[in-house]
Amino acid sequence: MAERNIEIKRAIKEITETGKLLWQKGWAERNAGNISIRIEKYIHDNEEKNLKTKKTFYKLNNKLTNLSGKVFLVTATGSRMRDIGKNPDESILTIKISDKGDGYYILSNTKNKILPTSELIVHLLIHQELLKNKLHEIRAIAHTHPTELIALTHIKKYADEKNLNKLIKSIHPENTMFVNEGVGFIPFLLPGSYDIAEATVKSLQKHKLAVWEKHGCFAVGKTVSAAFDIVDMVNKSAKIFFLCKAARLKLQGLSEKQIQKLSVLMNNLH
Template sequence: MKFIDSKFVKKMNEITNELYRHGWDERNGGNISLRLTQSEIDQYEDLNTTLRNIPIKFDASPLAGQYYLVTGTGRYFKNVHKYPERDTGLVRITDEGNSVDLLWGFNDGGQPTSEFPAHLMTHISRQKVDNNQRVVMHCHPTNLVALSFTHKLDEASISRLLWKMQAESLVVFPEGVGIIPYMTPGTNEIGQETADKMNEFRVVVWPHHGVFACGDNMDEVYGLIETVEKACMIYTAVRSQGNILQSITDDDLRDLAKSFNVIPNPEFLSMATVTG
C-alpha cells in the first residue's frame, strides 16, 4: 500500500478542508503536524528511501527518529485535499536534530510549515505530559481572535467565561486555556513560549492571531478548537443581543464537573461549594 492512500493522509485531507470551510485558515494560514509510530510507518512500501534532507532552525534532537506528517509552508488548506503529495510531507527527525529526512510528499520542492519548530517544541512538552498526544494544530478561529481584542488577556477570566457559555466547555477543556503575550509568529521565541504553556494546557491562545492546540488524534484536536470557538461565538451573540440577564453559575460548573468526572483547573474554579 502506498502512503498517499493511508488513513493518515485521508484524515489530513479531511481536517484541513474542514478548517478552511470554517474560515479558520484563510490563504496559507494554519498548520498541522501528526506524529506516526514506527509500526505505522512499516505498513507502507514507499517510505524506505530518503528523498532529501531539509534543515530546520531548531534543535529537535529530543525527538530524534520520530516521524511527522506535516503541512507545508505557504500552502493553502483549501488545496491540501486535492494535492496532498504536494502540500504535505512525511519527515523523520535526524539524530542530530537540526534537520529532517523527507520520506514522502513536498514533491514540488516544498518544506514543512514555518511554524514547524513551534510544533516540535510543543510535541516535546506534551510527550512528557501524555505520550498518547501526537497532534498539534494551529489555526485562526474568528471569534476567539476577536475576543483577544476585547477581553482582558487573563487565563482565569477567559477560561471561566468560556466555561460559562456552554456546558460542553468545562467537560472538553477542564484545565482552561493558556494565553501567551502577542509575539511575532514563525519564530522560535513564540514556539518556546507556547511549549511552556503546553505543560499545563492543551489550548494556547495567540492573541490577535489564533490558537495552538494538541491531543491524541486530529478529530479530537479539531473538536477541542471547535468547542472553544463555539463558546466564543455564543459570547459574541450574547453581547450583540444586549445585557446578560442570567448565566451558568460557579455552583452549576461544580455540579457539571462532578457529573462528568472532570477536575476543573483549581486556580480557576474551587470545587468547594460556597454557601450563605
Template structure:
C-alpha cells in the same frame, strides 16, 4: 500502494479540508502536524526517500529524535490538500540529534514544511512527554471568533477559560485544564515556540492574541473537536456581548463544581474564583 492510500494520510487530509470548510484557513493560513505511529511509518517506509539532505529545524527537540511527522507545507493552501496532498503536505524525518529534519515524501513541486515547524515540534516534544506518548496532533488555525475575543477580553488564562467555559456546559468537561493565552508575538520563530510550549505543559489549548488558536490532541477527531468547541463557544460569547455587556444569568462557580463532580473531572479553582464573590 501509494502514500496517499494510508489511513493516517487520509485522516490528515480530511482534517485540512474540515478546517478549510470552517473558514479557519484563508489563503495559506494555519498549519497541521501529526507524529506518526511506528507502524504507520513502517507501512509507508518503502515509499519514502531518505536520501535527501538534512535541514535545521530551528529548535532542539531531542525527545523527537528518529520520529516521522506528516506536516503541511509553508505557503500551501489548506483548500488544496484534498486535491493534491503530494503538493501541499510532506512526511519528514527527525535526525538522531533532534536538531535537523529531512523531507522524505511530498512537496513535489518544491517548498518546505510549515514556517511554524519549530513551534509545532517543541510542543510535540512537550505533549509527548506529558501525555505518555498519547498526544500526536498539533493544530494551528485562524479561528475568527476566538481572535476577535483577544481584542476585548484581558489576555489572561483565567479570564479566557472562565468566559469560554460559561458559554456551553460541555466546555469544562472537554477541556477541564483550561486555556492558555499568549500575548501577541511574531509568529514562526523560536520565541513564540518557547512561550507556547511552556503553556502546553498545563493546557491542550493556547490562544495566540490577534492570531489564532493552537491545540494538541491524541488524534485528528479529538484535536479538531477541541478547537471546534472553543471556537463555537467564542462565537456564542461574541453574540452575548453584542446584545448586552452584562449577562443576566450564567453558569456559576457552584454549578461548575457540581458539573465536575458529576462528570468526574477536576477543574482548577483559580478559574472559578474571580466571579465567586458576585454569585454569593
C-alpha cells in the same frame, strides 16, 4: 513503488478532512493554519531513498534529541486548508528527524519542491515535550484561526488567562466537562519565532489548547479530529458571547454553582 503504510494513509485522510472543516468554519483564510502528526510505525519505502540525498537535509537551530529518528506528517508552507484534499501529495510532507536531532530530512517525493510550515519549530518542540512527558498517545497538533476566539483576545479584559477561562466556562457546559483544565493564553508574539514556540510548549504542559493573542490557537489531541474538537468547543463559547452582545442582550452565563455541578458530574463519569 512500495505500498505507503496504513498509518500514513490514515493520517493524510485525517489532515485533509480536518483541513476542509477548518476552511468551512472560516478559520483558515488563505494559507492560514498548519497541522502535524507523529507517525508511530513508519514503514521504510522508496521515500527513504531521499535520506541519502544531502539536498533534502534541513538544519534546525534547536537540538531535538527526543525526536531523533521520528517521522512526522506536516502541512506544507503556503498550502491552503481548503485545497489539501485536492492534492494531498503536494500539500503534506513526510519528514524524518536526523539521528542527532539537529535537523530533518524530507522523505516525500513531490513533483514540485515544497517545504514544511513556517511554524514547524513550534510543532516539533510541542511533539518533543509530549514525548518527554510520556504522552505518546497525543500525536496530532493543529494551528488555526478561530474567528470569535481571536475576537475575544482583542478585548482587553479577556486578553488574560484567568478572565478568558472564566468567560469560556461560564458560557458553554462542554468547556467545563471536556476542557476543565482551561485554555492557555499567550500574549502577542511573532509567529514562527522561538519565543512563541517556547511559550506555547510551556502553556500546553497544562492545557490542550493555547490561545495566541490576536492571532489564533494551537491545539493537541490523540487525532487531528480531537484537536479540532477542543478548538470547536472553546470557540463556541466565544461565538455565543458575541451573539448575545450583537443582539444587545445581557449575557447571563452559567452560575458558579452550575459550573461546580458540571465539574462533579464529569468527575463522576471518569
